[in-house]
Each structure stands twice: as C-alpha cells, then as structure tokens.
Amino acid sequence: MRCQVLTSILLFVVAATALKRRANLQTCPLLAKQYPSPVGLTEDPIFKAAIASLDATLDGGANVVPYNETNFSLGIFNPSTDGFVYQYHHSDAALAASSYGTKSIDGDSIYRVGSISKLLTMYIFLLAADGDRYFNTPVLELVPELKQLASDGWNPETPDFDDITIGDLAGQMAGLARDFYINGIATGSPIFPIAYTPVYSNEAFALIGVALSHLVGRSFEAVFNETLRSTLSLSNTYFTVPSDIGQGVIPGTPLSTGFDGDLGVFSPAGGFFSSLNDFACLGKAILNSTFLSKAHTRRWFKPTSFVEDLAQGVGRPWEIFRRQVNGHTVDLYTKAGDIAAYSSFFALVPTYDIGITLMTAWDPAGTSGGAVRNQLPNQLFNALLPALDDIAKRQAMTNFAGQYMNPQTNSSITIGTDANPALKITAWNFNGVDIFNNVLGLLAPDLDLRILPNELYQERKVGFTSYYQSAAPPPANGTWYLQCSGWIDVDELTVGNLPLGQLVFTMGENGKAMSVESRALRQVLIRQG
Numbered sequence: 001m002r003c004q005v006l007t008s009i010l011l012f013v014v015a016a017t018a019l020k021r022r023a024n025l026q027t028c029p030l031l032a033k034q035y036p037s038p039v040g041l042t043e044d045p046i047f048k049a050a051i052a053s054l055d056a057t058l059d060g061g062a063n064v065v066p067y068n069e070t071n072f073s074l075g076i077f078n079p080s081t082d083g084f085v086y087q088y089h090h091s092d093a094a095l096a097a098s099s100y101g102t103k104s105i106d107g108d109s110i111y112r113v114g115s116i117s118k119l120l121t122m123y124i125f126l127l128a129a130d131g132d133r134y135f136n137t138p139v140l141e142l143v144p145e146l147k148q149l150a151s152d153g154w155n156p157e158t159p160d161f162d163d164i165t166i167g168d169l170a171g172q173m174a175g176l177a178r179d180f181y182i183n184g185i186a187t188g189s190p191i192f193p194i195a196y197t198p199v200y201s202n203e204a205f206a207l208i209g210v211a212l213s214h215l216v217g218r219s220f221e222a223v224f225n226e227t228l229r230s231t232l233s234l235s236n237t238y239f240t241v242p243s244d245i246g247q248g249v250i251p252g253t254p255l256s257t258g259f260d261g262d263l264g265v266f267s268p269a270g271g272f273f274s275s276l277n278d279f280a281c282l283g284k285a286i287l288n289s290t291f292l293s294k295a296h297t298r299r300w301f302k303p304t305s306f307v308e309d310l311a312q313g314v315g316r317p318w319e320i321f322r323r324q325v326n327g328h329t330v331d332l333y334t335k336a337g338d339i340a341a342y343s344s345f346f347a348l349v350p351t352y353d354i355g356i357t358l359m360t361a362w363d364p365a366g367t368s369g370g371a372v373r374n375q376l377p378n379q380l381f382n383a384l385l386p387a388l389d390d391i392a393k394r395q396a397m398t399n400f401a402g403q404y405m406n407p408q409t410n411s412s413i414t415i416g417t418d419a420n421p422a423l424k425i426t427a428w429n430f431n432g433v434d435i436f437n438n439v440l441g442l443l444a445p446d447l448d449l450r451i452l453p454n455e456l457y458q459e460r461k462v463g464f465t466s467y468y469q470s471a472a473p474p475p476a477n478g479t480w481y482l483q484c485s486g487w488i489d490v491d492e493l494t495v496g497n498l499p500l501g502q503l504v505f506t507m508g509e510n511g512k513a514m515s516v517e518s519r520a521l522r523q524v525l526i527r528q529g
C-alpha cells in the first residue's frame, strides 16, 4: 500500500516537472518571411493607427529643432498600392519666399540624394550589364587604363586591380581609399587588402561607372537614359545638375546649399538628384522584380559582409540593419546619402514588401544639420515594423487558418497561430494516419510544426514550406554551438521526391484559401467553415 502511494506521488512529481519544463520550451524561427506580405495597408486599422501617431509626431515637431530647420519629404510605398501608403512634406513659410527652386514641396520636388547615388548606380549596372554576372570580373579587365598604375611585383601602395572585382567594389570590400582621384582614374594606396573588412569608398563607385561604360560601350549618361529614364520613366532623376532648377528644394542659394555642382566622374558615387515620386517608382520596381529577374533581385538583397555590430551588415552597397520584430529577425536594406545641405535615406524591406524614402534639405545656417534624417528612421521603423508584422499575421489568419478536410479518406490538417512567428500546424492526419504525432512527432519530440510562404507558386496558388523542430528548454548560459540551426534540416522528409511538408493553397477571388494540396501526399483538402 505504502509503495502504491509513493509511486503515485512520484508519478505526480514527474508529471509536474515535465509540465513545468514544457512551459519553458523554446523554438527558433527560420530567417524568411513569416507570413505573406501584408496588403491593403491604407484600409487597415492597425496601419492607420501607426500612421496617425506618426502624423502627430511630425506635426507636433514642426516648430522645434531639428524639424523647424529642415525642409523634408517622407514617403512610404508598397508595390500593391498605387502612389504612396503615406506621404508627408514639410516646407516652411520661408520656402515660399525663396528666390530659388520650388516654393512648395510635393512628390515631384527635387532633392540631391548624395550617396544613395551608389544604389542607383548599382541598379543601373544590374539592368544594363545582365544582372550580377560581371560581379566576379576583375576591374582591370573592364578598365585596362588602370594598368598604368600597376607596379611590378608586390607593392602595398598600389591597389591590386587585377584581383579587385566589380563585386568587391560594389560591396565596399575592395580595400580602396574613401576619396582619391587623379586624372580621371581612381588611384591612391589601399587601406586594407581585398575582402578584408568593409571600408566605405566613393572611389569604388566612380570606378564602377567607368567599368559599366566600358562594358556596354556607351557613356554613363547613355546607360542612365536607357535604364532610369526610358525603362523606368523617372522624369525627375538626374546625375548632373538639372538645367531647370524650378522643382529643386533649395533652402538658400544653389551655392550655399550645394544644389549646384556636378561631381564629374564621381557622379555615380554621389551626384544624383531625385524626387519622392521617382523613388517610389524605383523602389516598387525593385521590390516587384519588374525589370530585374527575381533571382538577381533576391541575390542583390544579401549581405556581402558583417560589420562589427552584430545587428548590421553591408551589401552592394546596402547598409543593412537587423531588427527583432515579434520574435523574429527582419533585415532592413537601406542606403543613406549626405551632400552639402542634403541628407537622405532610402530603405526597402522585402519581408513586408515595403519601402521608405526620406529626403531632407536643411538650413545651412541652422544648428541641427542632418538630424531629421538621423532620427526619423528610428521612430518610423520602431512604429511600423510591429504594425506590419501584426497586419501580416492577422491577414494570414484570415486567409489560411482553420481546418482543411477530406472526410472520404479521413485526412485533415489544422492550421492556426500562437504567440510565436509563422502559421502553425497543430494536427495532421492522412488516410487515418496521424502524421503529426506518429510520423513527425516521433522524429521531433515536442514537435513544433510551422509553415512559411515559399514564393514558388503564382497567381491563385500560394505555396508554403514546412519547418519542424523540437521545442527545447532555453540553452544554458555560454551555450551557443548548434543553437538555432534549424535551417540545416528544413523539410527533409520526402515522399516520391516531394518534400512532405510542402503545402500549396488555392486562393478564392476574395483572397482567402479554399483548399490545400499536400504535394507529397497527392491529396487536396477542402477548407471548412
């Protein structure tokens, strides 16, 4: 009897421990879109609330430093919405009295964009030179004039243009000096060897301009005309000072603001002018892969190097910032630009299919310089990212969650969400076999089974790839090896060569899933309710 009692107490203790342990279990998301990109933002109450608070911040700030020393334009856009999902222009009374340029700022007003030129140059390069296929080509092959700079043998004072590639230049990995320029061709000692650590270089982009021009056998101006002007129809974008400055934002004189002044061979690095409308067109075309293939676009949205900060990276020439949003990581692909009285910021976030442009012209006589450009991206993204994530999650719930069944075969799948990112599968039966508990559950105890949009299908089909892992207790302090390594075995179970977890939904006219097909199990289940 005693024994019996003891046993049951022991059982109780064991069960209670297991429960306690289970409550602490963790999973790790996969780096990817957790949900399809949100749509219909302008109608969405969460987005409207985020925008209302942004409006209040901007209106409230209008009369204080730094906003009262800065004329600026802010635009948020996404490819599924015409125009902007939000735009804000701040021009003060003084602007109306300005002797130069526009008297009232709108989406067609022209700002200098400084180093965002580097991004435009790379887009021009990708469009004109067959995407990234020349990224591994040595610069010397495209700019043979550089040979005259080469010395015999090893020389730490001469860049090794035989080994520096276009990709090294674009990714800030050539080790070149920041600004150096003699006789139309960049020169100057290297700062570091090739592919050592990112160092920002204007010279690199001057060289890319020359290389592109040699590669296609036309002037940079001709390629600019063919790509940004003709293909994209950007009518307010220039790489030299526009002859008509009537739409320019010029808080002072063209000289005092630096609106005037061509950069010559450095134009590809910093000489461009553009407008909020043109940047929205450009950003949408990039996000939608309208003119560049999806593979080239996705490859462009990848880092070339880390930097010291764990949450930052460098691309070609993206300045990448990594933010945590509702428990997963979102990469912001940005580029900043500064030239004379102009400071600007451009960001694309493929995770949510959204872009932001901020162009500012600050009062050279003021005290705050580029402070609006330096501050606003923090507030903007801190407010927008959680809102966009919530909207994407809610839309995914409405469009995909629920039970899907085929009663004839006793097959069903149940999809929902919880506090963690991504849609979650909580039950899955196939022909009377409990796939969830008796197949996947055996491989991964405390099974956590999620699905992520895979963008492999089009039109009325939306594909998801499954991601299963064992929920596990938080790692002990100091334990990092093999943590969060789920990407190593994503959906590795196959049936007849098809990944077991791949699900393809068929969407109705209303944008909601009607059925789901398990490609591997070759069965279609109908959404209930």
Ligand SMILES: *[C@@H]1O[C@H](CO)[C@@H](O)[C@H](O)[C@H]1NC(C)=O
Binding pocket: 063, 064, 065, 068, 069
């Ligand atoms: C901007 O606002 C500050 C107060 O924050 C004020 O001292 C300053 O005079 C204002 N500058 C202009 C140009 O209005």
Ligand SMILES: *[C@@H]1O[C@H](CO)[C@@H](O)[C@H](O)[C@H]1NC(C)=O
Binding pocket: 079, 080, 284, 285, 288, 290
């Ligand atoms: C982007 O692509 C989507 C889907 O094909 C389309 O509906 C939208 O109109 C496109 N937007 C632009 C600006 O091309």
Ligand SMILES: *[C@@H]1O[C@H](CO)[C@@H](O)[C@H](O)[C@H]1NC(C)=O
Binding pocket: 219, 221, 222, 225
């Ligand atoms: C580029 O376009 C501008 C404006 O249309 C034109 O004046 C110029 O001649 C063009 N340049 C070249 C090289 O095609």
Ligand SMILES: *[C@@H]1O[C@H](CO)[C@@H](O)[C@H](O)[C@H]1NC(C)=O
Binding pocket: 067, 068, 069, 070, 071, 091, 092, 094, 095, 096, 098, 100, 101, 102, 249, 250, 251, 252, 361, 362, 363
């Ligand atoms: C805005 O620009 C005008 C001239 O275009 C300038 O006089 C004014 O000082 C600028 N305002 C601010 C706040 O920089």
Ligand SMILES: *[C@@H]1O[C@H](CO)[C@@H](O)[C@H](O)[C@H]1NC(C)=O
Binding pocket: 410, 429, 430, 431, 432, 433, 434, 435
């Ligand atoms: C359907 O399958 C489940 C297991 O997946 C099983 O428990 C249940 O008894 C089956 N129902 C019928 C009617 O066969």
Ligand SMILES: *[C@@H]1O[C@H](CO)[C@@H](O)[C@H](O)[C@H]1NC(C)=O
Binding pocket: 477
């Ligand atoms: C882990 O280390 C952190 C920082 O040193 C400390 O605050 C925390 O209490 C430690 N946690 C455990 C479980 O030891």
